[in-house]
Amino acid sequence: MRQNEKCGICEQNKPQGIHLYTLFICCDCEQKIVHTDPEEAQYKHYLKKLKRMHQSTLYS
Ligand SMILES: [Zn+2]
Numbered sequence: 001m002r003q004n005e006k007c008g009i010c011e012q013n014k015p016q017g018i019h020l021y022t023l024f025i026c027c028d029c030e031q032k033i034v035h036t037d038p039e040e041a042q043y044k045h046y047l048k049k050l051k052r053m054h055q056s057t058l059y060s
Contacts, residue, residue, distance in 0.1 A: 009033075009049060023050060 004013035007026035014026035025033070029046075036043045 009046060020050065 004015050005017065005024045005026075006012070007014050007017060007029055008023040009025055009029035009032075012026070014028070017024055017026035018030055019025075033043070033046050036046070
């Protein structure tokens with residue numbers, strides 16, 4: 001049985017995705033990031049989320 005993980009971007013539970021640092025990113029969001037133009041605001045939104053995760057290096 002496969003357990004869904006909560007995507008750190010769209011905050012929905014998804015069965016498939018990648019792990020970046022401590023952040024789980026679902027396939028949908030991964031594709032969005034890959035296909036998003038870096039100059040688009042959306043991309044910055046993702047980066048902000050990623051940065052926040054990256055900064056919290058301590059595991060609870
Ligand atoms: Zn997602």
